[in-house]
Amino acid sequence: MKTPIILLLILYPWLGYSSPSKVSLQLQADYEELASFTSKIKHYKLDPITFEKRFWQGLEKATKYFREDVLQNPNAKRELASPFHLRFPMVHEVERKSLSITQLADGIAALERFTGPWYGLWEDMKVKHLWLPVRRSKHPLQGDFQLLAFQSAFTGDGIGWNFLVCHEGEVHMLGHVYHYDSDGHLSTQTPHYAYLDQARQITWITADHIFFETVCHDDHGLSGKHYVITGESYDQSTNVPHATNRFQAIYLAKDQLLPRFQSFPQRAEQAKLAFKMLSGLKGLWAAAVR
Numbered sequence: 001m002k003t004p005i006i007l008l009l010i011l012y013p014w015l016g017y018s019s020p021s022k023v024s025l026q027l028q029a030d031y032e033e034l035a036s037f038t039s040k041i042k043h044y045k046l047d048p049i050t051f052e053k054r055f056w057q058g059l060e061k062a063t064k065y066f067r068e069d070v071l072q073n074p075n076a077k078r079e080l081a082s083p084f085h086l087r088f089p090m091v092h093e094v095e096r097k098s099l100s101i102t103q104l105a106d107g108i109a110a111l112e113r114f115t116g117p118w119y120g121l122w123e124d125m126k127v128k129h130l131w132l133p134v135r136r137s138k139h140p141l142q143g144d145f146q147l148l149a150f151q152s153a154f155t156g157d158g159i160g161w162n163f164l165v166c167h168e169g170e171v172h173m174l175g176h177v178y179h180y181d182s183d184g185h186l187s188t189q190t191p192h193y194a195y196l197d198q199a200r201q202i203t204w205i206t207a208d209h210i211f212f213e214t215v216c217h218d219d220h221g222l223s224g225k226h227y228v229i230t231g232e233s234y235d236q237s238t239n240v241p242h243a244t245n246r247f248q249a250i251y252l253a254k255d256q257l258l259p260r261f262q263s264f265p266q267r268a269e270q271a272k273l274a275f276k277m278l279s280g281l282k283g284l285w286a287a288a289v290r
Contacts, residue, residue: 023147026135027052030152037117037130038154043184046159055150058161058176058191063145065191065207066174071167077205080239081195092220092228092248094212099195099203104148104171107164108134110196111151111173113215118227120251121261127156129227129251134164144168155179175204209233210241222259227251 031051035041046054069076081099101107111134118129131153139147144167151162160177173194181187192206204211211231220226233245246264 021139023055023135023137023139023150024052026137026150027055027152030132030135033132034130034152034154034159038128040180040184041154041159044158044180044186045184051159054159054178055152055161058178058189059141059147059150059163059174061189062163062174062176062191062193063141063143063165066172066193067143069205070172070193077210077239078195080234080241081203081205081210092214092216092230092250094201094230099197101171101173101194101196104164104166106196107171107173108136108149110200110202111149111162111164113200114151114213114227116253118251118253119255119258120227120249121258122156122249123261123263125156126258127251128154128255129156130154134162141165173202208236222250222252223256224253226253226259 028048031041031046031048035046041051078099111131114131115133116131118131120127120129131151134149134151136149137147141147146166147163148166148171149164153160153162155177158177158179160175163174163176165172165174173196175192175194177190177192178186179188179190190206192204192211194205195203197203201212201214204213209231211229213230214228215225216228217225228248228250230248231246233242234240235242248262248264250259252258
């Protein structure tokens, strides 16, 4: 039986424990909501204590990755993220305007758009996600970082969090995802950080992928609002994109007529080049005729 959070606050001193932090209480509520959404939370052997432990571990890893990748080299991935190299027919084009996070309210509003359940196809695998509402919670961290807000999620094959943190007066968006295998064992972890652009699109950067994510309400022949994930891999040593791994997945708020997962192999780049050459020859021929 669930113990109401207000009752926990009253009982903790009487039980001989110090009162739980605000973050702990928020995570307790998030855990219960995710566990009621999917039985996989229990399959991953996650109880409220382990869930909170994963939260702090993920935040530490995400902060470390951001510090090493951005603070030590501010332009490490900015040029890679800015001009997206995927230029093939898609349901959704990728918006590239500005890359920044400057206001806490903007970051919260961007993350809140993803709140709710989502259903889609990742390659051939059917998945369902649940992103919970953003929690505001100021909490000091190491290295002049401060936690300002976070968002918990079930990601289809694991759990994850988005974080909004402050460092030297600037707000930054970080994230961390834990992936589990079919036996319920932790398999991989992915720390990441993000830029927010003017098109309300979030650009997530991991150690080997760029993901462009947005929630769209426009009519693209889909049923209602949809969550669009477009991405490609890159070579970490050179910041060069891998033309063989470009993709787009579209998730719907309802489990119906799910859009197929789109993959764009390297031959599409060759076809694009051939099209440009033919267009150029056509232009030269027209000029010669005139």
